[in-house]
Amino acid sequence: MPNIVVDGVQVEFKPGEKIIDVAARAKNVIPRYCYHEGLSIVAQCRMCLVEIEGQKKLVTACSTPCTDGMKVNTTTDRVKKSVAGVQEFLLANHPLDCPICDQAGECSLQENSYKHGNEDTRFDFFRRTYIDVDMGPSIKKNMNRCIHCTRCIRYCDEVGQIHEMIAEQRGNNTAIVTIDDKPLQTAYAGGLADVCPVGSLTTKDFRFKKRVWYLKTAASICDGCSQGCNITVSHDAGLIYRLEPRENQEVNKWWMCDEGRYGFHHVHSPSRVMSPTDLRTSEMKSLNWSEASNAARELLKSARSIGLLVAADATLEEVVALKKSFPQAEFFSFSIGVDKSEDDKATDHLLRRKDKSPNLRGLEEAGFKPFSSFDPKNFDLCVFVSAGKVRLPYGIAKLAKKSIGMGLFFKEELTGLNLVLPACSTYEKAGTFVNQQGKKQCFAAAVQPVGMSRPLENILSALSDGARKVG
Amino acid sequence: MASFGKEFTTEMERIERFYPNKQAMLLPALHAAQAERGWISDSTMQDIADYLSIPKTRVKEVATFYHMFHLKPVGKYNLQFCNNIACWLRGSEELIHHAEKKCGIQMGETTPDGNFTISEVECLGSCGTAPVCQINDDYHENFDVQALDKVLGEMK
Ligand code: SF4
Ligand code: SF4
Ligand code: FES
Numbered sequence: 001m002p003n004i005v006v007d008g009v010q011v012e013f014k015p016g017e018k019i020i021d022v023a024a025r026a027k028n029v030i031p032r033y034c035y036h037e038g039l040s041i042v043a044q045c046r047m048c049l050v051e052i053e054g055q056k057k058l059v060t061a062c063s064t065p066c067t068d069g070m071k072v073n074t075t076t077d078r079v080k081k082s083v084a085g086v087q088e089f090l091l092a093n094h095p096l097d098c099p100i101c102d103q104a105g106e107c108s109l110q111e112n113s114y115k116h117g118n119e120d121t122r123f124d125f126f127r128r129t130y131i132d133v134d135m136g137p138s139i140k141k142n143m144n145r146c147i148h149c150t151r152c153i154r155y156c157d158e159v160g161q162i163h164e165m166i167a168e169q170r171g172n173n174t175a176i177v178t179i180d181d182k183p184l185q186t187a188y189a190g191g192l193a194d195v196c197p198v199g200s201l202t203t204k205d206f207r208f209k210k211r212v213w214y215l216k217t218a219a220s221i222c223d224g225c226s227q228g229c230n231i232t233v234s235h236d237a238g239l240i241y242r243l244e245p246r247e248n249q250e251v252n253k254w255w256m257c258d259e260g261r262y263g264f265h266h267v268h269s270p271s272r273v274m275s276p277t278d279l280r281t282s283e284m285k286s287l288n289w290s291e292a293s294n295a296a297r298e299l300l301k302s303a304r305s306i307g308l309l310v311a312a313d314a315t316l317e318e319v320v321a322l323k324k325s326f327p328q329a330e331f332f333s334f335s336i337g338v339d340k341s342e343d344d345k346a347t348d349h350l351l352r353r354k355d356k357s358p359n360l361r362g363l364e365e366a367g368f369k370p371f372s373s374f375d376p377k378n379f380d381l382c383v384f385v386s387a388g389k390v391r392l393p394y395g396i397a398k399l400a401k402k403s404i405g406m407g408l409f410f411k412e413e414l415t416g417l418n419l420v421l422p423a424c425s426t427y428e429k430a431g432t433f434v435n436q437q438g439k440k441q442c443f444a445a446a447v448q449p450v451g452m453s454r455p456l457e458n459i460l461s462a463l464s465d466g467a468r469k470v471g
Numbered sequence: 472m473a474s475f476g477k478e479f480t481t482e483m484e485r486i487e488r489f490y491p492n493k494q495a496m497l498l499p500a501l502h503a504a505q506a507e508r509g510w511i512s513d514s515t516m517q518d519i520a521d522y523l524s525i526p527k528t529r530v531k532e533v534a535t536f537y538h539m540f541h542l543k544p545v546g547k548y549n550l551q552f553c554n555n556i557a558c559w560l561r562g563s564e565e566l567i568h569h570a571e572k573k574c575g576i577q578m579g580e581t582t583p584d585g586n587f588t589i590s591e592v593e594c595l596g597s598c599g600t601a602p603v604c605q606i607n608d609d610y611h612e613n614f615d616v617q618a619l620d621k622v623l624g625e626m627k
Contacts, residue, residue: 153528163526170536179528180513 002068007075019061019072020048030074031083031112033090033149033197035062038254039158045090045149047112049082050074058082080116087117093128093172095144103199105212109147130175136183138190138258139201146176146200155195159255160186161349176200187352190261194244194254205262206242210234215241218446221433223313223388223426224260225337226344226355228435231256233264233427233446240264240427240447251435257352263389267425267450271411274451277420284414289452293462295419299402300463303381309334309374309396311407312357313388315431316440318456319366322385325460329383332374333363336390339370344436353436357390358426362434376400384417387456388426406456422453429455473518479503483522493523497533501540510541538592546581546588548626551605554591557598562615566602567591569616573623586626 001012006023013022020030021037033045043063050061053071058078073079090109098104130143148167153176156165164184168175178184184192192201215234222229222243229252231243243264245256266272276292278285287295300306306329308322322331335357338344341364344355376382382400386392386407397403397416405420414420427446434440449455482503483496490496500519505511511534520527534540541549550570554563567589571577574587581588597603600612604619606626611618 163528166528166532168531168535179531 002066004066004068004070004072006072013066015065017066019050019059019064019066019070022066023061023072023074028074030061031108031116032062033108033147034151036151036154036195036254039151039154039195042150042154045086045147047083047086049079049086051076051079083112083116084118087112088121090147091117091121092123093144094147095127095129097145101142101145101199102202102207102212103145103196107199108197128172133177133181134183135178135192135201136185136189138203138205138262139184139192140204140207141177142200142202143175143177144200145198147198148174148176149197150176151195151197152176152192152201155192156184156186159191159350160184160188162186187257187259187348188255188350190258191245191255203242203261210236210241218427218444219246220427220443220446221358221435221441222256222260222263223358223390223433224257224263224356225353226341226358226360226436227252227351227353228358228433228439228441229256229260229351230441231260235427235447238447238450240267251437251439251441252351255351257350259352264427266389266408266410267427267447269410272450273409273411273414273420273422274453276422276452277414278418279414279420280418289454289462292419292421293459296404296421296463299381299404299418303379303402305379306330306381306383307332307374307376307379308383308385309371309376309392310363310368310385311335311387311390311392312355312360312363313390313426313433314359314363314385314456315387315429315433316359316362316366317431318385318387319363319368321457321460323366325464326383330379331363331366331368332371333360333368334371334374334390334392335360339372340364341436355436358388358435359433361436361438362432362440365434376403385456387423406459408453421459422451423456423459424449424453428453473514475504475518475522476507479507494525494529496523497525497530501530501534501537505540510544512542538590544581544585545590547586548606549588549590551590551592551595553593553595553597553601553603553605555594555598557594558602561601563602566604566614566616566619569619570623573620587623 003010003012006026006028009026011022011026023030030048032048034042041063043060048061049058051058051073132141132143135141153165156162164178166179190203193203214236218233220231220233222231230246230248232246234242243261245254247254276287278287278295308329309332312333312335335355337354337356341360344353347354376399380401382403384392384405395415403417405417407423408425409420428449430445432440432442486499504515504519508515516530517527520530552563552567570589574582576582578589595603595605602614604611604614
């Protein structure tokens, strides 16, 4: 393989690769603003200038392809001076309002300022200001902080495939706005906050909720549809604050949709049932776990036939546990959008799928029958498992002779259920989903189960004695 | 969508073979549209976008980038003063003030009768004959107050 030498370190490259990416493999992160792996290259911010031995001018590492034997230096005085100059230039008009900026702590401008910038400003004049436009429900624009890198414009054009962002005017007056100041029309607007290297575009959902340095992260999978986008869950003290895409070239590249991104608020919803609840009498009664297991065992004991309707966001591990606990029962899957995974298809050019559950394929592979063949009246007892975001058909428990709900239920969904055993949502548990491509994807738990909720496996093992006697 | 006149379409058809794609024809299209309609309104941008089958964002970016595209209606005579260094050193400021006084308007404005607009432009590339004023398509070089009075008188 051909190679280049970056600051004395030899790195191999594939023909066509740019210096910036090859250097990154050697843990040498060249500062950048306009460059983003997932977007076209414009080489306009000049932050990534490096020196190549034998070449008179500094070159942009983001747009210069490697050639065999190339010697790249990123720390010469010329490079340092140039990078500090670009940095100073970008800060000339910057409001420096980091204390009230949501990007602080994860801002490229801030980081590069510490690493490559001057301590002082020489700019004594009035700073340029703008009036902000409303960009719709997802994104908040603060144009004063913008550094004109145009990532957002390219993101809209190339990823969202909408041509709604524009650089108006020129030079010092350049304004990055939406065309005719209209709100953005895309299901991927949230990604603008990811690609914007500064605090100019932030999500309204996360704004002012938490300083980012307090956040811990967990690697997870979005449970919003069968794509199974890889995500990072940011949380603190048991609360989830935001979801962001995590790069996976085979599934979601660097992106995720807004529906997925903001689809975690149900976890902490005040109407979520957080303790085992007995609904057999007209009075709703909260139970402790041993009372709850007893109640469940009683219901199971009298049932000669059991049917389980499982929302297709149960993990493979939960499926195994369910099958083990109910060896004689019949299993049905439930998803929104499709009955069987063969009906699943892409609903846009990028990621979103018709099947609004993350693991229908996993359930089918375990032999679950489609929802269309499920009739609650055929069973003495129905167990409704709702393990994540997918909501089971409203009121279906009313059709069952007797029923237990396991998983995530909301107070307004309890009609017809005799007993509710609260279990974890996707982000409160670890597990595996099979996505639309048939890919098995594992994820870690982000937060502790909310309230008295427990992992489904624990609930099942506590009652398995009772269940085995059935049939 | 208002359609363009014959002149615009003939011009576009004439130049099409010189350009690699339709987006590349944006600048000549803006010129031709401005020649036909006097200025580039929002709906003209949309018309150009439709004509070239490109997003309106691409048209607006270019139209707002270049000062020679008028985003508001201009007067019958558009006095475009260069105020860059060479012209400025040679007295463009004084000329501008004089024109403002004569026409009774400020820089960037148009007289109520729609006759004159005064605007400032970047270097007209004629520093050797500074100060320069471009009135519509014509250069007036080595300009001075007397010459300005003269043309203003002729243009009434
Ligand atoms: S808003 Fe952000 S992404 Fe867009 S140009 Fe400005 S700094 Fe770049
Ligand atoms: S496309 Fe599907 S999996 Fe990806 S973020 Fe959106 S809802 Fe989640
Ligand atoms: S990152 Fe290379 S020029 Fe902007």
